[in-house]
Amino acid sequence: MGKKQASSHAKATAGASVSEDDIAPAEGRQLILDTAARLFREEGYASISLRDIAAECGVTTGSIYHHFGSREEIVTEVLRIGVVRVAEEVRRAVMSLDPASDTRTILHAAIHAHLHALLKLQDYTSANVRIFGQVPASIREKQIVARDAYESYWHTLLQRCAARGEFNPARDLRLTRLFLITALNGSLEWYRPRSTSIQMLSHELTELFLDGLTRRG
Known part of the structure; x- marks a missing residue:
């Protein structure tokens, strides 16, 4: 926690509101998002208002409007981050591999990331997993592109592995992706x-996904 955020937190703990001047713009935006994500995760979407977010941040409700126009704008960004950051890390992990890597190596890298x-x-x-169905349809529609792009990436990755002949050709890759x-x-x-x-969890899940529970000879 930075000095300004620590000062803001101290003022909030003491019961005093924090002015916009107490928090740097970038820190303020991040604080609002981090706080909102936690509250949405814990309490759900409908239960949390801008006032709740502001109170938890230790700022005035008016300060929120320096960064976001509404609660809907905040939750839209929280949901976007929840998908995009995961997708970016998976893509980086797979791209860093040797192109000749085998299926097990590719899937382990993607699963771990x-x-x-x-x-x-x-x-x-x-929050993305738990409240997606609670937010208005207009907000869900804004997330579809990012979600579909990530799912398509996984489908392409599974097709790449299947092309190596290491998957049972009878398997439905769409169901495989959804399951995984x-x-x-x-x-x-x-x-x-x-x-x-x-790391260990990733290894075990990769082995379970590829080999199942069947004892091999």
């Missing part, structure tokens, strides 16, 4: 850092 981003940005990603992404996103509910590392 997805889990790492998912759990690192937990408030944003969890849903399983990975489910880790938001049950993953605990003390139980295992993200």
Whole structure:
């Protein structure tokens, strides 16, 4: 936490509102987004107002309008971040691989990157998963492009692996993609850092996805 944010937090704790001058523009915007993501994740969309977000940030409601025009604008950006940051990390991880990498290496890199981003940005990603169905249709429609692009990327990645002849050709790659992404996103509910590392979790899930539970000879 920066000095200005620490000062703002101290004032909020003392019961005093914080003026816009107390928070640098970039810090203020990030503070609002981080706070909103956490509140939406914990309480849902309908339960959280601009006043709630401002109070939790320790700023006045009027200060919010220096950064966002409405609660809808805030939740739109929270949902966008929850998808785009994960997609960017997965793409970077796969692009960094040797083009000749085998299917197991490719999928492990993608799965690890997805889990790492998912759990690192937990408030944003969890809010995205939990409140997507609660927000107005107009807001959901704005997220469709980013969601579809990420799902298409995974579909292309699975097709790339299938082309190597390492997948059962009878498998439906659309169902495969839905199954895998849903399983990975489910880790938001049950993953605990003390139980295992993200690296180990990624390895185990990759092995489970590719080999299943069947004992091989």
